[in-house]
Amino acid sequence: MLYSEKVMDHFRNPRNLGTIDDADAIGEVGNAKCGDIMKMYLKIKDGIITDVKFNTFGCGSAIATSSMATEMIKGKPVTEALKLSNKAVVEALDGLPAHKIHCSVLAEEAVKAALFDYYQKHPELEKPEGLSDCAACSGGCCSCH
Amino acid sequence: MKVYADNAATTKISDTAFNAMLPYFKEMYGNPSSLYTLGQKSQEALCSARETMAKYLNCDMKEITFTSGGSEADNQAILTGAYLGEKQGKKHIISSAFEHHAVLHTLKKLEKQGFEVTLLPVHEDGFVRPEELKDAIRSDTALVTIMYANNEIGTVQPIRELGAVCREKGVLFHTDAVQAAGHIKIDVKADNINMLSMSAHKFHGPKGVGMLYAKKGINLYTLIEGGAQERGKRAGTENVPAIMGMAAAFEESCKNLEKNFEYVKGLRDKVAAELSKIPHSKINGDITKGLAGTLNMCFEGIEGESLLLLLDDRGISASSGSACTSGSLDPSHVLLSLGLPHEVAHGSLRISLSEYNNEEDVAHIIKNVPEVVAYLRSMSPVWKDLTEGKKQYVIQ
Numbered sequence: 001m002l003y004s005e006k007v008m009d010h011f012r013n014p015r016n017l018g019t020i021d022d023a024d025a026i027g028e029v030g031n032a033k034c035g036d037i038m039k040m041y042l043k044i045k046d047g048i049i050t051d052v053k054f055n056t057f058g059c060g061s062a063i064a065t066s067s068m069a070t071e072m073i074k075g076k077p078v079t080e081a082l083k084l085s086n087k088a089v090v091e092a093l094d095g096l097p098a099h100k101i102h103c104s105v106l107a108e109e110a111v112k113a114a115l116f117d118y119y120q121k122h123p124e125l126e127k128p129e130g131l132s133d134c135a136a137c138s139g140g141c142c143s144c145h
Numbered sequence: 146m147k148v149y150a151d152n153a154a155t156t157k158i159s160d161t162a163f164n165a166m167l168p169y170f171k172e173m174y175g176n177p178s179s180l181y182t183l184g185q186k187s188q189e190a191l192c193s194a195r196e197t198m199a200k201y202l203n204c205d206m207k208e209i210t211f212t213s214g215g216s217e218a219d220n221q222a223i224l225t226g227a228y229l230g231e232k233q234g235k236k237h238i239i240s241s242a243f244e245h246h247a248v249l250h251t252l253k254k255l256e257k258q259g260f261e262v263t264l265l266p267v268h269e270d271g272f273v274r275p276e277e278l279k280d281a282i283r284s285d286t287a288l289v290t291i292m293y294a295n296n297e298i299g300t301v302q303p304i305r306e307l308g309a310v311c312r313e314k315g316v317l318f319h320t321d322a323v324q325a326a327g328h329i330k331i332d333v334k335a336d337n338i339n340m341l342s343m344s345a346h347k348f349h350g351p352k353g354v355g356m357l358y359a360k361k362g363i364n365l366y367t368l369i370e371g372g373a374q375e376r377g378k379r380a381g382t383e384n385v386p387a388i389m390g391m392a393a394a395f396e397e398s399c400k401n402l403e404k405n406f407e408y409v410k411g412l413r414d415k416v417a418a419e420l421s422k423i424p425h426s427k428i429n430g431d432i433t434k435g436l437a438g439t440l441n442m443c444f445e446g447i448e449g450e451s452l453l454l455l456l457d458d459r460g461i462s463a464s465s466g467s468a469c470t471s472g473s474l475d476p477s478h479v480l481l482s483l484g485l486p487h488e489v490a491h492g493s494l495r496i497s498l499s500e501y502n503n504e505e506d507v508a509h510i511i512k513n514v515p516e517v518v519a520y521l522r523s524m525s526p527v528w529k530d531l532t533e534g535k536k537q538y539v540i541q
Contacts, residue, residue: 011454017524032488032527035448035468035476039526057525059450059469100469 004094007064014063016070018053025121027113030106036062038110040070044118047078054110061100065107068092073111078118082128084111147460148506152347153296153324153439153497154464158390159349165393166351169386177383178372187385194392201399202341202358203332210357210365210375211388215323215344216247217368218357221379222319222340223251223290225359225366227260229317230287236260237286239316241273241302242482244292248321249478252290265291267482271300271430275310282314289318293325293341297466297479297495298430299439301329308337317363323347323355327398328436329406333358345387349499350394354387405500410437412498412507417442419511423518425531427540429483429493438498441466443485445540446528447492447521449476455517461510466493488527489539 003011020041030037036058043051052074056066068089073081086104090096096104112131119127149157169190175183177191192206199206212218227238240252242264252262263281265273273291282289289311294301304320311318319340322331327348333341340363344355359365371380398405417428417440425445432440444452449465456463466477468491475481476490496510522528530536 008454011451012458014524019529028526032491034474034487035491037526055524055526055529057446057527058448059467060454061469062448063451063524 002097003060003064004096006092006094007061007096010064010067010093011060014054014067016053016067016074017055019055020051020053023053025114025118027110027115027117029109029113030058032057035059036103036106038062038066038106040066040110040114042114042118044078049073049076049078049081058103058106059100061096061103062106064093065089065096065104066110069107069111078115079128081111082115082131084108146505146509148462148502148509150461150463150496150498150502150506150510152499152501153299153436153495155346155352156349156499157501158346158351159394159397161397162345162350162390162394166386166390169389173385177385178374187383190385190389191383194388197392197396198356201331201395203334204358205361207376208358208361210359210379211383212342212355212357212379213353213384214355215245215321215342215347218342218344218355219245219247219290219321219323220251221357221365221368222342222359223248223255223288224368225363226288226290226317226319226340227255227258228366229364230285231260233287235285235287237263237283239263239265239278239281239286239289239291241265241267241291243267243271243295243297243479244290245296245321245323248290248292260287267295267300269484271295271298271483272434273302273307275303275306278307279310279314282310282316286314286316289316291318291320293320293322293331294329294436295430295479296324297439297477298441298483299324299432299435299497300430301325301435304338305336311339312337324436324439327395328402328438330399330402333360339363345391345394348394348398351387351390354384354391356391401500406437409498409500409502412502412504413438413440413496415507416440416496416498416510420514423515425538425540426518427489429480429485438502439495440497441480441493441495443480443489443540444492444494444518444522445489445538446525446531447518449491449493451521452492452494452517455520456513459509459513459517461513464495464497466495467491486539 023041024044025042028039041053054066086108089104177188195206326343341358346352365378429441449467450469480490
């Protein structure tokens with residue numbers, strides 16, 4: 001099989017699928033031209049991600065990595081969510097085929113883009129070092145991966 | 146319920162073809178090159194298979210070279226045309242933008258050897274224009290290679306007219322007929338074809354066998370050196386069971402050509418009519434002038450691989466031209482050659498039916514595809530932007 005059972009499970013039964021109308025932060029990464037776009041919606045209270053939802057246009061692994069990433073940051077402090085790496089997402093899914101690794105990078109970037117949006121909206125908070133706006137990346141996934 | 150709807154990828158072997166192969170595994174297993182009776186029986190079998198192929202293509206059996214399949218036949222034909230031309234100082238080759246990779250990658254190899262390649266456009270409807278071929282032919286054109294029918298969208302090219310242009314200009318004409326053979330009538334003489342490739346597993350024969358027709362007088366370039374099999378043009382002990390299976394499958398397909406075409410077209414047209422009701426969907430290429438079973442559609446706002454996986458969960462085997470299914474970052478070159486933007490080409494679905502499909506299969510496809518498309522759209526941020534007017538639909 002192309003994908004692990006875990007990937008297929010998250011693809012078939014995506015966790016946290018949907019949107020949040022009154023989201024505190026939104027991040028969108030990817031490019032329709034390249035075939036995948038992820039959009040993440042966060043509710044944040046007292047520095048904790050209390051709710052997260054996603055919408056994804058993309059292949060099986062794009063949907064599965066989005067789903068897994070939302071599970072991994074839900075209920076976590078923002079500072080911890082910032083540390084989410086694509087590698088951790090891949091490991092949690094029991095691996096991805098080599099040519100699908102970029103989907104996990106996109107999932108990491110979607111979380112980072114949403115958190116960047118959060119810090120933009122809250123200038124009173126000290127923005128963590130190195131947090132950049134993945135959503136503003138002009139090239140989309142094709143040029144990065 | 147299981148529905149196999151990927152007959153352009155490969156087909157189920159027919160009982161006729163399967164049974165024709167069996168005696169050549171454990172009874173008549175002799176090497177056709179051997180002198181004794183067991184070997185000569187295999188030689189006679191090969192001869193009868195060659196006769197069958199020749200009969201239904203309207204050529205001489207000496208003009209047929211058995212190969213490992215369509216890709217090998219394409220490679221051999223194109224290299225033959227190129228090197229024959231080179232001897233006369235001709236190093237220009239004409240092809241089309243939506244050929245199979247067996248053709249395009251061979252042309253890339255020739256470009257590295259100093260050949261110049263012109264790829265003719267196929268326009269939005271998916272056809273090469275004979276007048277554009279005429280204009281593209283130069284005094285140094287060695288070969289024209291244009292597929293008989295396209296593998297992704299099924300459009301059948303005006304081969305007879307294209308062949309006539311080549312004949313008039315005195316240029317060798319090869320056609321990759323892998324999708325067409327066994328599905329529509331092919332007459333190499335009437336169609337003005339000099340070389341033609343085909344593959345058995347696309348018409349209910351076995352995998353790993355095909356053939357190259359080369360008109361008498363064309364000295365084929367040898368890809369595989371060795372023994373004197375296939376008049377020295379393709380070494381290696383012949384795959385007798387597979388060749389017997391191919392001949393039986395080809396004869397069966399050709400005898401039932403019109404009947405199968407009408408039946409399969411009836412099924413395909415029903416699927417096309419129903420799936421076209423999905424909003425912002427589009428049929429790729431003009432299917433009224435296409436193979437009976439092939440239907441290629443785009444659904445805006447979704448991606449093809451996730452569509453295929455969910456259809457597979459519902460028992461439907463189909464294919465897509467999205468980047469994720471091709472293993473590259475670009476969607477299918479065939480869909481791009483029709484002028485489709487990348488984001489739309491990613492949302493493509495190819496359904497290809499055969500005479501082994503039935504009305505129940507059609508009903509299953511018609512029920513499930515719209516449901517899966519709607520589900521994927523419900524989670525797609527692209528679709529959300531389209532419905533909220535933040536982006537413009539490409540497909541109206």
